[in-house]
Amino acid sequence: xxxxxxxxxxxxxxxxxxxxxxxxxxxxxxxxxxxxxxxxxxxxxxxxxxxxxxxxxxxxxxxxxxxxxxxxxxxxxxxxxxxxxxxxxxxxxxxxxxxxxxxxxxxxxxxxxxxxxxxxxxxxxxxxxxxxxxxxxxxxxxxxxxxxxxxxxxxxxxxxxxxxxxxxxxxxxxxxxxxxxxxxxxxxxxxxxxxxxxxxxxxxxxxxxxxxxxxxxxxxxxxxxxxxxxxxxxxxxxxxxxxxxxxxxxxxxxxxxxxxxxxxxxxxxxxxxxxxxxxxxxxxxxxxxxxxxxxxxxxxxxxxxxxxxxxxxxxxxxxxxxxxxxxxxxxxxxxxxxxxxxxxxxxxxxxxxxxxxxxxxxxxxxxxxxxxxxxxxx
Numbered sequence: 001x002x003x004x005x006x007x008x009x010x011x012x013x014x015x016x017x018x019x020x021x022x023x024x025x026x027x028x029x030x031x032x033x034x035x036x037x038x039x040x041x042x043x044x045x046x047x048x049x050x051x052x053x054x055x056x057x058x059x060x061x062x063x064x065x066x067x068x069x070x071x072x073x074x075x076x077x078x079x080x081x082x083x084x085x086x087x088x089x090x091x092x093x094x095x096x097x098x099x100x101x102x103x104x105x106x107x108x109x110x111x112x113x114x115x116x117x118x119x120x121x122x123x124x125x126x127x128x129x130x131x132x133x134x135x136x137x138x139x140x141x142x143x144x145x146x147x148x149x150x151x152x153x154x155x156x157x158x159x160x161x162x163x164x165x166x167x168x169x170x171x172x173x174x175x176x177x178x179x180x181x182x183x184x185x186x187x188x189x190x191x192x193x194x195x196x197x198x199x200x201x202x203x204x205x206x207x208x209x210x211x212x213x214x215x216x217x218x219x220x221x222x223x224x225x226x227x228x229x230x231x232x233x234x235x236x237x238x239x240x241x242x243x244x245x246x247x248x249x250x251x252x253x254x255x256x257x258x259x260x261x262x263x264x265x266x267x268x269x270x271x272x273x274x275x276x277x278x279x280x281x282x283x284x285x286x287x288x289x290x291x292x293x294x295x296x297x298x299x300x301x302x303x304x305x306x307x308x309x310x311x312x313x314x315x316x317x318x319x320x321x322x323x324x325x326x327x328x329x330x331x332x333x334x335x336x337x338x339x340x341x342x343x344x345x346x347x348x349x350x351x352x353x354x355x356x357x358x359x360x361x362x363x364x365x366x367x368x369x370x371x372x373x374x375x376x377x378x
Contacts, residue, residue: 012184013043013191020047023177024112024151029135031120031173032155034181035215037226039191040155041069044116051112065112068102072131072154073122075100080130081140097144101134107147114151121156121168128172135175183213188227193350198237199304201230203297204266206342211259225255233263269294276301279330280309280323287334299339302327303346310353321359328362332369340366341373 011019016032023030024047032040044067051065082095097103107113117131133139135154138146146152154176156168185205192202205212214225223229236242236250244264252260269291278284279302289295306323309315315323324347331340344366347353357363 008180010180010182012182012187013039014184014187016043016179016181017047019179020153023153024114027151029152029154029176031176031178032153032181033158033178034155035183035213035226036157037215037228038181038183038213039188039227040181041067041116041118042191044069044114044153044155048112048114053111057111061109063110065114066110067114067116069116069118070100071119072117072127073119075123075127077126077130080127080134082144095141095143098140101140101144102147102150104145104147107149110149112149112151113147114153115146117152117154119156120154125169128169132172132175135172183227185209185212188212190350193300193303193346196304197231197234199297199300200237200263200267200270201234202300203270203295204263204293205230206296206300207266207293208262211255211262214256214259221256223253223256225259229255266293266297270297273298273301276305280305280326282326285330285333287330292336295335295339296342299331299335299343300346302330303343303351306347306353307351317354320353321355324353324355325360325362328360328366332362332366337370337373340370344370 020030034040048065048067053062053064079098079100082098084093084095086092087094102113102115117135120128120131123131130140131154133141134146135152138150138152158180189202189206192205211225212227212230216224232254233251236254237247242250244267247267248260248264251263254260255263269289270293273289273294274284274287276298279298287295287298306320306327309323310320327343327347328340331343335343348355348357357367360366
């Protein structure tokens with residue numbers, strides 16, 4: 001955890017995950033405060049998916065944990081409380097339960113359900129008031145009750161983020177355990193590697209991590225870099241047939257003009273690099289460029305290609321070790337320390353490729369030079 005100059009306690013997403021796990025196990029609701037685009041929704045879905053059924057539960061048809069997003073800024077009080085109707089048989093008023101909340105039948109199919117009340121502090125005061133009972137008592141006035149395996153987590157932008165905010169009433173705020181999130185390069189890098197974010201994006205931001213999150217509530221710019229907007233750039237880059245001219249316009253409209261100019265310059269240099277396949281296949285042993293950001297991209301590209309070849313069963317164990325040998329030797333001969341450490345970490349620790357370092361011809365040499373920088377590999 002960290003404190004900024006105003007003594008405000010903040011956490012990264014990596015730090016947040018175990019804290020939310022504790023809240024879930026304790027039956028406590030949590031609220032996440034963060035600037036736009038930091039990845040609040042993604043982390044909630046990530047946490048939910050970690051709750052896996054046992055073998056017996058899976059055999060019985062139970063599914064892994066799931067998150068149910070409710071965009072509270074678009075809700076009316078009746079969406080939470082339900083709608084009253086007259087029951088002519090009993091002569092009393094009853095309530096139709098809300099359909100947007102997870103039913104008992106839905107919850108029974110999943111190991112765990114996170115009810116994610118996103119944009120809660122952008123909703124009108126009447127909607128926030130309707131959430132009081134749901135958050136603390138796990139029920140609504142309509143008689144609806146949350147199942148035992150449901151955890152409630154809310155989220156919203158900070159009061160200083162220039163968004164549409166309705167100040168959260170103290171009685172509702174007191175029903176949550178609050179966490180203030182900050183963007184963090186290491187947390188995003190781990191996520192980007194596991195989600196196959198384009199190697200040029202990862203390579204560029206490795207070189208210039210300060211451009212991961214450029215949100216400034218005082219800036220008049222409509223486009224600015226955030227973890228979310230870089231994911232949008234990744235989506236754009238994976239569309240077939242996009243020209244460099246089109247990509248330049250699209251990136252500028254997504255992360256801002258200044259960052260886009262630098263990123264496209266990085267792309268131009270990275271485009272001159274050798275094909276990662278030629279490195280792994282032993283056709284290229286040297287690298288001409290000295291551009292650091294391009295080397296980061298090439299390192300990620302080689303790791304990703306090795307992962308693809310393993311997953312697609314294109315190579316056997318002996319071929320894998322041969323290609324990893326070539327990759328490590330290429331790194332040693334052409335890359336700085338940080339690229340060697342990153343390449344080994346991504347390949348062996350994050351991708352968990354089934355490589356036995358003792359089976360690598362280059363390992364003893366690489367080990368003596370770099371292992372002190374990389375813990376946990378034997």
